[in-house]
Amino acid sequence: MLLVRKLHLHLAPFLVSAVLVMAGGIWQSVYSSMHDRPVSGSSLPGLVIGSVAAAIILFELLLWPRKRLRRFKLFRTKTWMAFHLWLGLACGPLAWIHAGYRTGGSFTTILMGLLVFVLVSGIYGWIMQIVIPKWMLGNLPHETIYSQIDDVSLQNALEARQLLTVALGPKPPQSSKLTPIDDVTASMRGSGSRFDESGHLDRIVVGATQKRLPSRSAWALEAQGQFSELDRVEIWKAYASTIEPFFLHRVPNVPYAFDAKIVKARSPLGNLQQSIDWFGRLRQACSTNSSVLLDRLQSLVEQHQQFAVQRSAHAWMHRWIAFHASVSVLLGVLLVAHIVLAMKYA
Amino acid sequence: MPITGKQRAQKIDPKYHTRRDSFLNWKRWLGFIGLTLGLGYSGWLVSDQGKAHVSTGPLSRAHHAWNDTGCDHCHTPYLPIRLDSLWGSAHATIAKNNQKCNGSCHSLPGHFVDATLPDIAAGVSCSQCHREHLGFDRNLVEVPDSDCAQCHKSLERVAKTTPKVHPVASHFNDAHPVAGFESLTKDPGTIKFSHVQHMRPGQPRTPGDATAKRLENLPAQYRDRYAPLVDSDGWIQLQCADCHDPIVQNVQFENHCVACHSLDGIPHGLNRQLTLDAIASQLPSDLFQYFKNRKGEQAIDEGEIREREIRLQSLASSQTEGCMKCHLPAPEASNAMVQSSQVPARWMPKANFSHDDHRMASCQSCHPQPFEESTSSVDSLLEADRIMIRGIEHCRTCHVEDPVKRAQQFASNPHVATANCVDCHSYHADGFVASVRSQSMSFAP
Numbered sequence: 001m002l003l004v005r006k007l008h009l010h011l012a013p014f015l016v017s018a019v020l021v022m023a024g025g026i027w028q029s030v031y032s033s034m035h036d037r038p039v040s041g042s043s044l045p046g047l048v049i050g051s052v053a054a055a056i057i058l059f060e061l062l063l064w065p066r067k068r069l070r071r072f073k074l075f076r077t078k079t080w081m082a083f084h085l086w087l088g089l090a091c092g093p094l095a096w097i098h099a100g101y102r103t104g105g106s107f108t109t110i111l112m113g114l115l116v117f118v119l120v121s122g123i124y125g126w127i128m129q130i131v132i133p134k135w136m137l138g139n140l141p142h143e144t145i146y147s148q149i150d151d152v153s154l155q156n157a158l159e160a161r162q163l164l165t166v167a168l169g170p171k172p173p174q175s176s177k178l179t180p181i182d183d184v185t186a187s188m189r190g191s192g193s194r195f196d197e198s199g200h201l202d203r204i205v206v207g208a209t210q211k212r213l214p215s216r217s218a219w220a221l222e223a224q225g226q227f228s229e230l231d232r233v234e235i236w237k238a239y240a241s242t243i244e245p246f247f248l249h250r251v252p253n254v255p256y257a258f259d260a261k262i263v264k265a266r267s268p269l270g271n272l273q274q275s276i277d278w279f280g281r282l283r284q285a286c287s288t289n290s291s292v293l294l295d296r297l298q299s300l301v302e303q304h305q306q307f308a309v310q311r312s313a314h315a316w317m318h319r320w321i322a323f324h325a326s327v328s329v330l331l332g333v334l335l336v337a338h339i340v341l342a343m344k345y346a
Numbered sequence: 347m348p349i350t351g352k353q354r355a356q357k358i359d360p361k362y363h364t365r366r367d368s369f370l371n372w373k374r375w376l377g378f379i380g381l382t383l384g385l386g387y388s389g390w391l392v393s394d395q396g397k398a399h400v401s402t403g404p405l406s407r408a409h410h411a412w413n414d415t416g417c418d419h420c421h422t423p424y425l426p427i428r429l430d431s432l433w434g435s436a437h438a439t440i441a442k443n444n445q446k447c448n449g450s451c452h453s454l455p456g457h458f459v460d461a462t463l464p465d466i467a468a469g470v471s472c473s474q475c476h477r478e479h480l481g482f483d484r485n486l487v488e489v490p491d492s493d494c495a496q497c498h499k500s501l502e503r504v505a506k507t508t509p510k511v512h513p514v515a516s517h518f519n520d521a522h523p524v525a526g527f528e529s530l531t532k533d534p535g536t537i538k539f540s541h542v543q544h545m546r547p548g549q550p551r552t553p554g555d556a557t558a559k560r561l562e563n564l565p566a567q568y569r570d571r572y573a574p575l576v577d578s579d580g581w582i583q584l585q586c587a588d589c590h591d592p593i594v595q596n597v598q599f600e601n602h603c604v605a606c607h608s609l610d611g612i613p614h615g616l617n618r619q620l621t622l623d624a625i626a627s628q629l630p631s632d633l634f635q636y637f638k639n640r641k642g643e644q645a646i647d648e649g650e651i652r653e654r655e656i657r658l659q660s661l662a663s664s665q666t667e668g669c670m671k672c673h674l675p676a677p678e679a680s681n682a683m684v685q686s687s688q689v690p691a692r693w694m695p696k697a698n699f700s701h702d703d704h705r706m707a708s709c710q711s712c713h714p715q716p717f718e719e720s721t722s723s724v725d726s727l728l729e730a731d732r733i734m735i736r737g738i739e740h741c742r743t744c745h746v747e748d749p750v751k752r753a754q755q756f757a758s759n760p761h762v763a764t765a766n767c768v769d770c771h772s773y774h775a776d777g778f779v780a781s782v783r784s785q786s787m788s789f790a791p
Contacts, residue, residue: 035430042431105479106399107391147367318369326376333384337391341400345417346426346434 006082013083017090024049024097032100039100042346050098054335056091060084061332064325085126092119111338114331121324132317136310142303146314149307150251156300157247164239167293168232171240178240231290235297238282242269243297247304250311269301270308403479406486420446420478429474437468447472454774466497466504475773487768491516491747494767518765519747525738527693532731535689536674540724541716541734544589547581549606552723559606568605586709586716596691607671618676618683621669693735697770706761707744712736745769 027045039046063084066074074080095115103109136143144152161178164171171178227235248254249263269275279298283291390396398414405413412419421427426434427443434440448454459467475493476486499516501509512523543549548558559582561569577583589602597603599614612624673684693699710717715734745765746752755762763769 040428040430042426042428042434044432047432105402108402110399315369319372322369322372322376325373326380328380329377330380330384333381333388337384337388341391344423345400345421346428346431 006078009078009082010086013086016083017086020052021090021093021097024052024094028097028100039097040346041098041100041342046098046100049094053091053094053098054339056087056094057332057335060088060091061328085122088119088122092116107334107341108338111331111334114327114334118324118328118331121320121327125320125324128317128320132313136313140306140310140313142306143310144307146310149311153247153304153307154251154254156304157244160239160243160247160297160300163293163296164236168227168235171236172233174233174237178244226289227293228287228289231286234282234285235290235293239297242267242278243301246270246301250308269305272302272305275301275305401479404482405478406480406484407482408486409478410482420473422446427473429469429471434471435469440469440471444472457773461506461509462497462504463506488766489768489773491518491767494771494773498767517747518745518767519742522738525694525741526696527733527735528737530733533689533733535687535730536685537687537689538672538674538726538730540726540729542718542720542729543724543726544584545716547577547579547583549582549584553721555723564605565608572605586713596689603672609668616683617681619681621683694770698772699770712740 024045028039028049031043031045032039041047041050063080066080070077092115095112099108099112103112245256245258245260245263246267246269248256249258249260249267264270268278275298279294279301283294286294391400394415397417401413401417404410409416409420422442425439425442426432428434429440456467456470475489477484478486495516497504499514499521501511501513515522540551543551546553546558548560550556550558560580561573561576561582564572564582572582575582575584575588589597599607604614612621616624669684673687676682676685704712713734714736715732742765744759744761745763746755747765752762752764
């Protein structure tokens with residue numbers, strides 16, 4: 001569907017690729033039938049088809065320097081990417097035709113294997129980049145800008161602390177130790193961030209958060225004095241031991257007051273159903289007056305759960321690039337070696 | 347307080363894309379590893395150890411000693427060796443590549459070079475037919491028919507003059523000249539020999555006549571040899587292998603004929619003078635003692651001695667006995683006693699044929715004539731003229747060129763075989779070189 005919607009973008013590169021593959025295949029077949037043997041890479045059609053495939057590989061590798069030099073605005077990114085995808089797809093068949101439908105010796109087999117890996121990883125990435133964003137749009141309403149996840153997590157932790165402090169009063173001494181807020185803010189300063197006048201981290205950009213946080217604080221001011229001492233103790237205890245570690249355990253450069261690995265592995269908030277049960281138990285331990293406050297905390301936790309899913313989706317969507325690009329580099333270097341050695345021993 | 351657009355823009359780190367990120371780190375590290383691996387592997391490939399990886403496949407048994415590091419024995423760097431390479435068909439390139447094979451290691455003549463157009467002859471490359479890098483068990487001599495057919499599908503195109511041989515010989519099953527023996531009108535041999543007679547029990551000229559042999563008719567020293575051949579009626583029944591020895595290809599008088607056709611001590615195969623001398627030497631003054639010595643203690647009477655004397659004297663001159671029983675007389679001016687047998691050692695001089703490779707077939711299937719049933723008397727001289735080999739059509743019943751048809755025939759004929767040019771023909775030395783295999787014969791069942 002996406003391809004159909006962007007037909008105008010993909011039509012030209014698709015046609016170019018299809019024509020190249022078909023022309024190469026026909027030329028090879030005709031030449032083979034004329035010579036009663038499969039075409040070799042060093043024959044006229046083999047050499048021309050191989051050169052086209054090599055030029056395509058070079059073009060594919062130019063994607064990297066193009067990113068570095070994007071200030072020069074060399075063609076539209078979408079157009080370049082469409083040619084990258086379709087010419088890359090054509091490269092496999094062209095290389096196979098160039099090789100006379102044989103893998104040859106060890107070196108050329110490795111070369112062909114690397115090309116197949118690059119093609120398959122590219123196709124995988126193409127599919128991932130179409131499917132996952134669409135899925136995220138429907139399933140992760142709290143999705144934020146990926147690079148802002150840590151900042152928003154930290155912001156949520158600090159906002160939750162502020163909410164509890166305003167609504168319940170200071171943390172009772174018997175609760176678990178919190179990560180020192182001064183250390184957290186110092187850490188943020190160390191990374192170039194600071195809090196603005198309204199208490200927000202200045203690194204959080206527009207669009208990273210969906211709701212204005214001050215509204216929560218305003219509600220907390222109104223709710224002051226409605227909570228019992230038991231509520232104060234239970235909620236602060238739950239927050240310090242479980243909720244805040246869950247918010248902060250993946251934020252880098254924070255001097256944690258907890259073991260991040262244990263939180264990652266065993267936190268009852270890591271799973272939606274488990275967290276609902278966990279909050280249910282907490283509600284039973286507190287008075288009914290605390291339900292709105294707990295709803296606010298649960299909302300923040302669910303938002304954070306979606307950040308974890310978003311991290312995972314982001315990894316599926318982008319981690320293949322590391323393999324795709326690195327094997328492409330390897331392929332490019334070995335392609336040069338192949339050209340030199342083929343000229344030497346053809 | 348609402349913030350301005352500039353303030354909002356300032357919130358975005360202009361170097362956000364260079365911020366340390368696990369994905370970016372992965373990409374950079376793996377990219378570096380890819381680059382390093384690529385450079386390292388490329389460097390290794392150009393070393394001696396890496397040549398085996400560059401090779402497009404294992405070398406055949408003949409060249410396998412160079413499989414790993416011996417590229418330069420055949421390849422000239424940056425000179426294409428494949429004929430279908432872009433500059434590989436240049437005559438100078440071919441000559442230089444051929445020199446690597448033929449001259450330094452091999453010494454093989456070309457194929458009708460003098461009769462071929464110079465441009466065509468100069469374009470023939472060793473590697474064009476003998477394709478390497480196709481595996482250890484690849485037989486370099488197994489050249490596909492298409493290579494031969496390049497010229498033989500139309501010799502007029504490549505020959506300097508109108509070819510004297512068959513201009514079209516591209517497919518064994520439908521475009522192949524008749525075999526060499528089929529162009530003969532009669533057997534060129536001069537031996538008066540009847541296969542039909544010799545395959546009869548007792549080898550009589552006419553079935554049932556008195557010339558039929560039993561074991562007791564043979565000299566004592568040959569009886570052990572022929573005893574296994576005595577049939578249930580007591581007649582000697584020869585088999586093909588009794589004369590067509592598996593080791594010595596040609597029939598030899600001393601080995602295969604002498605048991606029945608004794609020359610009474612006169613050597614076989616001498617010229618006229620030596621033969622006459624030998625006959626004279628067999629007439630000693632004391633003939634009685636001579637025959638006594640020859641037959642041990644067995645007594646021979648005077649009459650028999652006299653009969654032998656007459657027989658020996660007649661051997662040299664008789665047209666029906668002695669030499670002339672089997673041979674034709676030599677011309678008067680000749681020093682030969684008789685005409686040489688002139689039985690062809692090779693019936694197909696341009697093709698190699700191995701009886702050993704055809705051992706699964708009975709002799710009769712290809713040579714049915716000696717087994718013909720006949721009750722009449724044979725004329726050895728007439729019968730000797732007959733060609734006793736079935737024609738090429740019979741070869742085609744087993745040798746099928748089309749692999750699909752071959753597979754189809756396999757169910758009914760498990761001996762169905764290929765019909766490639768190189769199955770029968772040699773290329774070098776103008777195709778007249780017989781392979782070593784073709785010299786051996788075996789008639790074991």
